[in-house]
Amino acid sequence: MAISAERADGTVIAKADGRIDSSNSREFHSELEAVVTDSDAALVLDFEDLAYISSAGMRVILLTAKSLQKSGMKFVLCSMNDSIREVFKISGFDKIIDIHNSQVEALAAVGA
Amino acid sequence: MTTTESQHKHKILVVDDEPDLEPLMLQRMRRYIRTGVYEFVFARNGIEALEALDMDESIDMVLSDINMPKMDGLTLLERIPDVAPDIRAVIISAYGDMKNIRIAMNRGAFDFVTKPVDFDDLKFTIDRTLTHIREWKEALSARDKLVVLQNELNVASMMQQSILPNKFARNDNYKLFGTMQPARNVGGDFFDVIGLSDGRVGLAIADVSGKGVPAALFMMSSRTLLKGAAMRANGPGEALSEVNDVLNEDNDACMFVTMIYAVYDPDTGELTYADGGHDPPLVVHADGSTTQLPVTEGLALGVLPGFDYLQHSHKLAPGDTVVLYTDGVTEAINTEEEQLGLERLREAFEQNPPQDAEDAGHRVIDLVNDFAGDVPQFDDTTCLVLRREH
Structure with a gap:
């Protein structure tokens, strides 16, 4: 798992690749916290290159969603493979977190 | 070790x-008292209980009522660690008294039984508590740092094993079987x-986010809360809503648990279930064909307070087998890094319909083990099976 990030007009686009499970979820969390600053308006987390996410990784998504919500920042996910999309659907997480099919749609949703 | 332990008399303080x-206790437990398995001592309130614990270090566990004069059971729970930190307490509460059960669990009670006391259930609960205490003491006695680290996993594993039912009631109308294969x-x-x-x-059936001791602790409270809510609630949807609201209190760590809770009525064959963001149960029909139970648009518990969990009903035909499972089954990985997936699970039953509930449960575990081969699995593999016989 590695995270790469770019920033344009206060919107951070972060891409995670590989697998996120209990062995690296802590690292995933700290890297994700490191890419956003207080002056950012939105975080788009792009899962195009992510193969798998376990419940430990889902917990980090939830922690991130709650902390960004508190600081008034928008947070959306995009470009998931079918099995990850299914995990978000079954767990019901897609009811509380915005998920988009592509990065273009995700950027439009956060108004970037 | 086991032999000496089993010969050791366990002293239980009843308050x-x-x-x-x-x-009543002496009469119903006379067989175990006579054979030297248990010894009971009695106290009339929390203050007497604390005195007894202070005087007598050989007391292993406490079984306490809640409402008592001078010092009640809930206050006693708070005070026990001061005098006897390794003691575990089991609370006797009024049937469905969720409020006090919740407070008791938050104050460190290990388990609870409800009035009127079912002495078979009480015996089972006492034995489970004593096993827990023994293993806890063994885990604590280790000094070496590496051993302690390993022990932390052992403690988590022991907590997990100690809450799983290992006996399933026999019934002509339906059969049950459940099994869990822990991840390393x-x-x-x-x-x-x-x-x-x-x-x-x-x-x-449930799956808590994460691993190790934090997951095990969250698992313990989820299981206890569900047990309480299940007895009181008017249906599975209401039970999950109640558990969810409690789990959301002070959940800054954002732990969550996915869960299916179902109620089976053997008189009608009706299975009523609610979905807490968990994989849909699989129904295997007598001819081997399979269907997934429609899930009820649920959400993992502990995520959103006030969420309204809906419930569905499904009538089982005689010979139908319901397989509840966790994602450790469908997300098992083989040497090619492929996931086992739902289709392989369905095929395993379609080619060869299960003979009974236990056969179906073993079939799931065998499927995972055959598929995974030598690849270490990162998640527990768990299933609970219900088969309608008549």
């Missing part, structure tokens, strides 16, 4: 202000079977 309990780094799966009124039975 209740009602004088009736003492003769200890996940947070559990299942439970809860006896309800009118011969109905509650079935739960």
